[in-house]
Amino acid sequence: MEILSGSCRLGLWHVHVYWSGNTIHRVRFATTGIDGDVPTPVRQFCAGRAVNLRSFASVAIHDDTPYSRIYRAVQEIPYGKTATYGEIARQVSTSPRVVGQAMARNATPLVIPCHRVVAAGGIGGFSPAIEIKQLLLDMERKGVRKGRISPRVNYYIQEIQ
DNA sequence: CTGTGGTCCAGGC
DNA sequence: GCCTGGACCACAG
Incomplete structure (x- = not known):
């Protein structure tokens, strides 16, 4: 397929x-x-709507490598919620550092919501820029209620543009 | 607060 | 093969 x-x-x-x-x-x-x-759901998600992107298939979870099991676990984290590297690691019986590696190599962020995986004592990392992770977490925290972005976050987005 | 040892996979050699 | 370096964590001082 094209x-x-x-x-x-x-x-x-x-x-x-x-x-x-x-x-x-x-x-x-x-x-x-x-x-x-x-795709429309992706655009809506980026605009701050509480859209579930789980209906998309990601190439990252297609096979059964150790990483794909991690990606599947991460995909289960609901909108507006977070999990720590350690929690995901325990779920799939691996170590937190391996979860970090898997997130760093995630080919389809947003679809595999690696931004919802945070460190036990902080936000953790994100490439190419930690601000993206921060923005996504802020958007989801504020947007989870009405399914749309709040004026406060909207202001924040305009602020950094 | 700051070490430090555990963990396990990928990539470079 | 061996070595090293992580988007980490728990626990000791």
Whole structure:
């Protein structure tokens, strides 16, 4: 199947999405946009709506490698909630550092919501920029109630743009 | 607060 | 094969 691509905005950043049908092949963050659309739920999610992206299939959980088990566990974290590296590690019987490695190599962030995996004593890491993780967590915390972004977070997004 | 040992996979050699 | 380095954690001083 042909792979489509496009981008939408998320705060300062552009989200590039590569997909075909219901399968997301790659998601990445960049400072510039590309031509083309992204699937509607992804655009809504980036705009702060409490959209569940679990209905998409990610190439990351297709096989049965150690990482794919981690990705499946991470995908179960509901919108607005977080889990720690250690909690995920215990769920799939591995170590917290391995969970960190899996998150760092996640080919489809947002679809595999690695931003919801935080350190026991802090936010943890995120590439390419920790601000993205912070923004996503803020958006989900504020947006979880009405299913849309609050004026306060909206202000924050405009602030950093 | 700051070590430090445990953990386990990937990547470089 | 061996070595090293992580988006970490718990526990000792």
